[in-house]
Amino acid sequence: MSDNKIINSYKPLTDHNPVMVQRFGADPYALVYKGRVYVYMTLDYPEMNDIGEIQENTYSKIDKISVISSDDLVNWTDHGTVYAAGEHGQASWGGNSWAPAAAWKTIDGKDKFFLYFANSGNGIAVLTADSPAGPFTDPIGKALISRETPTCAEVTWLFDPAVLMDDDGESYIYFGGGVPSEDKASDPGTARVAKLGKDMISIVGDPKPIENVSYLFEDSGINKIDGKYYYSYCSNFSMTPEAEKEKGFEQGEIITMVSDDPMGPFEMCNPVLKNPGHFFGLGGNNHHCMFEFGGEYYITYHTRILEEKMGILKGYRSTSVDKLVINKKNQPAASKATREGVKQLKSFDPYVENKAVTMSNAAGIATSQFGEEAVKYGSGDMIVTAIKTGSWIQISGVDFGDKPAAVIEVMVKRADGRRADKVKGKILVCLDSPESKALEEVEVSMDSVKGVGVEEGLLMISNRLDTQASGIHDLYFVFEGDGFEFYSWKFKK
Structure with missing residues (x-):
């Protein structure tokens, strides 16, 4: 340009992570639809004090969900922020919109989209739309899952949904987390799975506890790979070095369990992603989603590398995407988080709008x-x-x-x-x-x-x-x- 100096970005020109720099985005969840990956994220919005200084992220102000999409995993289209909860949100009965999950289904000949999210740690909401980018509206005017739902009153954190659309047309929702007491850290018993109704906005029967989820903390995930069901989660931070050695995974790491049935029982499988602190030196909660796109598997997750570059360090998170390793047994396996991200999957067409x-x-x-x-x-x-x-x-x-x-x-x-x-x-x-x-x-x-x-x-x-x-x-x-x-x-x- 002329004598004017360009503004520096928060990431190098050659890095693809984080995928978005114009705002924060945490707890990513991927939905694949018609050749595009749509990623839905908790909108971490900087909390300010009376003199305009950014404060530690308390998550208490979060009531919007960011949406972006891509067909090459490098160039991302910004679709804005769903007004999900709070006074001006569609689910105005709820105060927060944490950790979204998304699914789509053809109902009465028309593709419908469903966005699930947590009202802080106290229940799961659902919004619907005719497009993956919205507009999303509240079809039931209340929580889909609450503490009044059978088997859910005792779930410490009633949050972090994930949804499975099975090959037979049935669908399932996975949620829960938290440690009810110190003596239950090794087996908190707070994970749940429920069958969704045909309408995707109701549940069938009572949610079922997912048993023997070792050192569960949060962050439900679900994938079907080669006929097997993989439930995944983030381990808690109560693990001792002895427990880490015994279990073969670390605290704050993403772990998988495997089953022949979508509702379990599940058995321990492999760790897939260590805490962001292992890769970038800045730890925190670990949140992921594994997805298949173009015949390959990927994992999306959040880190604090954007706020680090901004000089904030107050717990604001941003989304990244990397390849997911699939081992010789066709199981998700230990993968790496990087700043470089994935290679562009296809060239970009400049001759369309x-x-x-x-x-x-x-x-x-x-x-x-x-x-x-x-x-x-x-x-x-x-x-x-x-x-x-x-x-x-x-x-x-x-x-x-x-x-x-x-x-x-x-x-x-x-x-x-x-x-x-x-x-x-x-x-x-x-x-x-x-x-x-x-x-x-x-x-x-x-x-x-x-x-x-x-x-x-x-x-x-x-x-x-x-x-x-x-x-x-x-x-x-x-x-x-x-x-x-x-x-x-x-x-x-």
């Missing part, structure tokens, strides 16, 4: 809801905001093909409260580095003669490239000026 909130990295920007529906429900269509000189977004592995791109089209919008005559800026189109010489400098002006007004106050600006682009590159949009928002982009040959 791409939302600007799809990115692999960014600096100095934010995202916000776009359109009435997203504003009302929190998730859905989004737009890049808070643009300033030196801010940028990155899209990895963009394949321009052998025949060069000749034209770039962008859709922009005047920022709320900004007068049209005060909107002046540029979008610099760069390859391979945000500091490289721009292919084109797209001038953004609300009175631009190149602009064509469209719905929702968007303006399309089309520019012929000074330097044509071909081959595979990382693409950067680098911003100068302010007063505008960035909605979408598309190249043409």
Whole structure:
């Protein structure tokens, strides 16, 4: 760019973890639908004191769930934050939205989506939608599972759901955790499994205790691999060195158990992911989800590496994705958490309209809801905001093909409260580095003669490239000026 210095990102240009840097996201859960992975996360939102200093994360303010998706596991589209609980949430009867789980099912010929989450440690809620990005609404107006549910009153932490959609059309929900007393640390007895109704918003029969879950702490997981059912969880922090040696796993580690039946009994299997402190030097609770995508297995989990880079260290978590090791017995096995993350699964197509909130990295920007529906429900269509000189977004592995791109089209919008005559800026189109010489400098002006007004106050600006682009590159949009928002982009040959 010109003499203006670019803003540094919170992760290197070559790292893919954490998958999102524009906000925090904890307790990730993956849903695969029509060639995309949707990840739902607890929205860790910084708690502030009276003088604006970030305080330790107490989790008490959390009432939203973040949603992102990807078809290559590197470039992620931001779908916003589901207004799940609290005064303005769909489940307004609940105070919190922790540790989401998601599933989809075809009911009466239509695909329906279900988002389960914990009302702190006191029950499980369910929301429904017609799209994996929402809008989500509350179909029952109360908890799906509460302390009044049989066998659940004694569950220390009635939270952390996971859902299995079995091959025979049946579905199951797994939940629970916590240590009722010190003498029960080795076998807390607080894990549960229940069969879900055909409607996915009810349970059939009483939840069943999952027995012999050694040193259970929290974080239910469930997968069916090669005909076997793998229940997974995070071990608690009461393990002694002697217990760790005996059991073959450590405190705060993700452990699997295996069964021939979705409701058990389960037997101990393998540890799969050590505590984040083992990999990154910053420990904390460990939370995971294992998923299959494109014939390979992956594990998503959270760490504190984003807050470390931000200089906060107050317990705010961010989501990462890495390969899950499957051993010769077709069992999940010990895997590694990395900053590099996974390799991009497919190249990115620049010749279709791409939302600007799809990115692999960014600096100095934010995202916000776009359109009435997203504003009302929190998730859905989004737009890049808070643009300033030196801010940028990155899209990895963009394949321009052998025949060069000749034209770039962008859709922009005047920022709320900004007068049209005060909107002046540029979008610099760069390859391979945000500091490289721009292919084109797209001038953004609300009175631009190149602009064509469209719905929702968007303006399309089309520019012929000074330097044509071909081959595979990382693409950067680098911003100068302010007063505008960035909605979408598309190249043409």
